[in-house]
Amino acid sequence: MKKILREHIEKLIPLTDDEFSFVLSHFSAEQYxxxxxxxxxxxxxxxxYFIISGLLKLVYDDKDGKQHIVSFALEDWWESDFSAYFSEANTKMSLQSIEDSITFSLSxxxxxxxxxxxPKMQRFFLNKSNTGHIASQHRILSFLTSNARERYDQLIKQYPLLVQRVPKTLLASYLGVSRETLSRLSH
Amino acid sequence: MKKILREHIEKLIPLTDDEFSFVLSHFSAEQYxxxxxxxxxxxxxxxxYFIISGLLKLVYDDKDGKQHIVSFALEDWWESDFSAYFSEANTKMSLQSIEDSITFSLSxxxxxxxxxxxPKMQRFFLNKSNTGHIASQHRILSFLTSNARERYDQLIKQYPLLVQRVPKTLLASYLGVSRETLSRLSH
DNA sequence: ATTTTAATGTGACAAACATCACAATAACAA
DNA sequence: TTGTTATTGTGATGTTTGTCACATTAAAAT
Structure with missing residues (x-):
């Protein structure tokens, strides 16, 4: 588990053993x-939360009680309600596990x-944040340019393993289409 | 102009005169x-690009030649094709001015x-990136939960000044609806 | 093993939205 | 000014997608 976190960070920033111990001491492991x-x-x-194993969903519940999946969080991914996290406000979304999951949490x-x-670690966070921002923009572009079928195809192409692990009801909620429409796209 | 950049940074990070001079020396002013x-x-x-004054649009042209506005960039905002910028790859989008504009550019x-x-400046960039990421997620949520009229209402509420400066054709392209549909929403 | 719940597919119909066509007006340039 | 281009509105029509209803299968719980 520690090894997973270390390798994840070292993809971007090499660390000595001492440095990693220092970093690690700021995290705590959690199991769901x-x-x-x-x-x-x-x-x-x-x-x-840094996901060591498992799969989470970040969900927004609208006024009609409908669930919308803002994001899936797979292994090697960071997740939170970042808006609430950074501003120490109440969350507008919930984070729930789809599979048994292990995380490292960081206050x-x-x-x-x-x-x-x-500062090395700040550089790491900056890099992660930039990547996340770019990924979100990519998703926005998908909404702007593509219809339901195309967005589904793009999802399959981009995250083939995710698509196999997640029920279509949830994929529909992530893609912004009804589950019935998604079900009919296969033809 | 320098003052605008300085005040923008100092909203997050206080700087001495020397520090700001050092920071400023990394930027160059451009006019469009x-x-x-x-x-x-x-x-x-x-x-x-940091926008001192004016207004830019970040545009994606799809295979049918249709334009999609990924983002507007107003005063006090940072913009680029960040994916291409960070990876030094070719851009997939173009950045064009909607009004006469002045920017500070940073290689x-x-x-x-x-x-x-x-590191203070790295902290600044980290903060900006986090904010940008959160803003993008907010827009995604808008696509997931809202129809054309609701997205338009949210835009008016969030950026009332922008809406007055930008032709509806462009707003439509940002909201992901046809200009005809947007035109009919006013009733 | 049996019951319960979740996931999926599909028909019928309605609502939202896109597209095409055309007109009117506003902004801009020669 | 005068011609040109950009912006906006609106009708007619078609496509995409959502909603409701019901059936079937798969998975989970007791």
Missing amino acids: DKNDFIFRKGEKVKNC LKNYHKLSAEF | DKNDFIFRKGEKVKNC LKNYHKLSAEF
Whole structure:
């Protein structure tokens, strides 16, 4: 588990053993069963989460009670309600596990501490944030340019393994189409 | 102009005069007339751009020649094709001015130099990137939960000044609806 | 093993939205 | 000014997608 985190960071930033120990001391491991909530809408989020194994969904519940999946979080991914996390406000979304999952969590305090005391790690976070921003823009572009079928095809192409692990009902909710429409796209 | 950049940065990170001089030396000022391209699709982008005054559009041209506005860039905003910028690849989008505009541009080299030599500035970039990421997620949520009229209402509420400066044809392209549909929403 | 719940497919119909066509007006340039 | 181009509105029509209803199968729980 530690090894996974270390290798993830070292894809971008080489670390000595001591440096990694220092970094690691800011995280704490957590384990969730399938369907557990990491946090619920309306609560505070103390942490952001690095996923060691498993699969999470970041969900927004609209006024009609419909669920919208803002994001899936797979192994090697970071997730939180970042808006609430950074501003220490109440969450507008919930984070729930789709499979049994293991995470490393990082409190906002420790995030700032790590960033301030260890610029290498700040560089790592900057890189991650940039990547996340670019990924989100890519998804926006998909909404702008593509219809339901095309968005589904793009998803399959981009995350083939995810598509196999997740029920189509959830994929539909991520793609912004009804499950019935998604079901009819296969023909 | 320098003052605008300084105040923008100091909203997040206080700077001494010397520090700001150092930061400023990494930027160069550029001026664009209305309709000028800052860069075109297929080219390399050397810079990202901080907008001092004016208004830009980040545009994706699809296979049918239709234009999709990925983002508007107003005063006090940073813009580029960040995917191409960070990876030094060819752009998939173009950046064009909608009004006469003045920018401060920052090369990737200087971005890395600034970040490495001056952790305060890396903190600034991290903060900006996080904000941008959150804003993109907000837009995704708008696509997931809202129809054309609701997205338009949200845009008016969020950027009332932008809506008055930009022709509806472009707003439609940003919202992901046809201009005819947008035109009919007012009733 | 049996019951319960979740996931999926599909028909019928309605709503949202796109496209094409044309007209009117506003902004801009020679 | 005068011609040209960009912007906007609107009708007619077709396509895409959503909603409701029901059936079937798969998975999970007891």
